[in-house]
Amino acid sequence: MQRHRLFINNRRLTVMLAAGLFTLAAFFGLGNTYAHADRWEVFDQGEHLFFPEGPIEIDGVVMVPLRPVAERFGYTFESVDNKEIVLKDAKGYKAVIRLGTKTALLGHEGGTKTQLSAQVPRNFNGAWFIDLALAGAMGGQGHSTVPGTNLIQLRPVTGDAKTKLESQYWFNFNVKGETVSVDNQGQEQLKTSYASVLDFGYEELIPVKKSGYTAGFMNRSGELAIEAPHYQLGQFSEGLAWFKDLVKTESGGITVKMGYINRAGKVVIPAIYNRANDFSDGLAKVSGAKTFYIDHNGKTVIPTVTGLQSSESFSNGLAAVTVRTIIGGKSVIRTGFINTKGKWAIKPIYDYAGSFSEGVATAALNGKSGLIDIKGNWIVKPKYSGGSTFLGQFHDGYILLAISGKYDYTYRLVGTKGNIIAVPGAGQIAGFGDGILSYYGDNGMGFMNLAGKVIVNPAYSFGGNFTAGAGKAFKGLMNNEYSAFLINKVGEVVWSEE
Structure with missing residues (x-):
């Protein structure tokens, strides 16, 4: 033993x-001690899909990269310009994705139909993303979420989907200096000398160490798929993982800077931040001289909020933000929630509020805590105090x-x-x-x-x-x-x- x-x-x-x-x-x-959006896991015919980037959730809409989904469904790219992307499958049916709009044209045996999307196609790091409604329509069977889970099916598996999809989840244990990966039936799937403190879960790649030093990202075959000689590595979220580098300062000292790497091992956002959080809802909170939010291209989407004291990552499309504000003629510190456009969705009126998860957040008012929904309505009125x-x-x-x-x-x-x-x-x-x-x-x-x-x-x-x-x-x-x-x-x- x-x-x-x-x-x-x-x-x-x-x-x-x-x-x-x-x-x-x-x-x-x-x-979690930090906010984190639910990690959507996408399956097609029972096989977990490992995207080079994503899925990304934007304003409640899950989006997936177009190329790997289209190629899986048998489409090839005919043309791409600044107005539309045209794809064709082996039967000659076309899919025309109109950029900048929420409409696409899909050819089928009965002719052509118009497919409406909840989000316009987005481009991140040179890759186009489409919403799941369009992805499911291109596969011919729509999409569905397995009840009570974050597991999404495109072309569904037959039988008990939940059981079959969950069998692809791997737990990791440290045994005799090795990492042993075990599925939910107790079957050992992998033994490796690389060390990880994380479960594989549904991931394809996880950060690992060798002899106590960061090595890179290991795949499910136990191979070091990405050599990443950075000081520290985070876990992938929406297809990007933060990394830390030790950087020399002008005074000759050493400081830590953070950036982001993708699943191909490419640094897509350079190490220029003092702190960088996981991506969620398409955005990541980063800090330098100020704290703000960036997208997958590294572009600032939400600048520093006026009066900012502290803030959290996005979850359920909202981020808890604490500011100094004026209430009743007095300067006070209060917490509210901004949306992914940087606008106040729930005004800063709370003594304290935690991040949303499953549509609910903790909040305190006048020294008593309760629960609120994403519109700021009380689900459980603030009544708990005195250590409760x-x-x-x-x-x-x-x-x-x-x-x-x-x-x-x-x-x-x-x-x-x-x-x-x-x-x-x-x-x-x-x-x-x-x-x-x-x-x-x-x-x-x-x-x-x-x-x-x-x-x-x-x-x-x-x-x-x-x-x-x-x-x-x-x-x-x-x-x-x-x-x-x-x-x-x-x-x-x-x-x-x-």
Whole structure:
């Protein structure tokens, strides 16, 4: 049995301060500590599509690169100019994409039809993007989202789509100095000496290290597909990943600058920023002398907001922005939300507000916290204070609410409509995902469903949220080390390093 170092304290967490609760929430995945848009995963006939860039979500519309989609459907490019792109398939049917408009002409057996799109075609780094409605129409079967997931199908797979598509999700474990990738059935798919702290998930490429140093991006064959000798690398989001370089200053010192690389290994936005966040909703927050938002071409789309104190990345088409403003003749600091055009979608009136996730955000007013929707309407009116708090962001339909008591916290799950669920026998809730709740009992952490049915008795030191039909769990050993397990939704250990 391989023993791993455990870098956290595994003592049971009982009475905690709110700050400690937020740390726990971030660790167990009850919401990221930074905003991040949902990562849409696109499949065609059951095969996960790895695009050179994208998908990109713009104002709620998912857009995909035209060339790989068109070529997959059997189209070839006949002509491209500044007005239209003309494609033709093997049967001679044409697709005419009118640039600068939301219309396209698609040839079919009955003649020609007009296809309407929700977004005009966009060009990023020399590649044209079209919305999913047009992509689905070019494939002849439209597109659909698997219910309750971020999995999108173009030409659908037959049978249980959710199960088949989720089987392409890979979990990563460190075993005897190697990275072992395991699917949700517990089948080992890859062993490599490259080290990664991230799961593959549905990705084709993940950043890895070798002998403690950044090496580049590894593919699903275990090959170093992109050698990227940068100081640090981020994960791909919308087809771009940030990187850090060490740069000499004029005074002879060293500073860190950040830019972006694409899946072909090309630096598409140079390292000129002090800080650079993941792309989401087509934009990324970057900072130099000022903080602003750029698009995939590196163009400034939203300049620095007047009175800016702090801001977050976009999620659900909105970004939380905190500014100094005047209310009632007094200068105060308040938080609101801007849209992807840089306009106030929800005015800055809140003491605090978190990023949106699944259409809901936490917000505080007059010292009390509640939940709002993307129009700023209260879903749960601000009534929680005195240590009671919402933890993280919404995840798989719920957010965790910790209600402060005399000696401890009472935990509840709150749905996107404000419905509050007390899960029977849950005790200390640790996390939630894919319909499975993790919780602490007297003998460690276990798992149950929302009805309170235990699927795994408390016996583990800690674990992660379930996703794609499985979840990680870890048992502490001697000398602050641990062993790893992968558990399915009926409580079976499908993989273990033991």
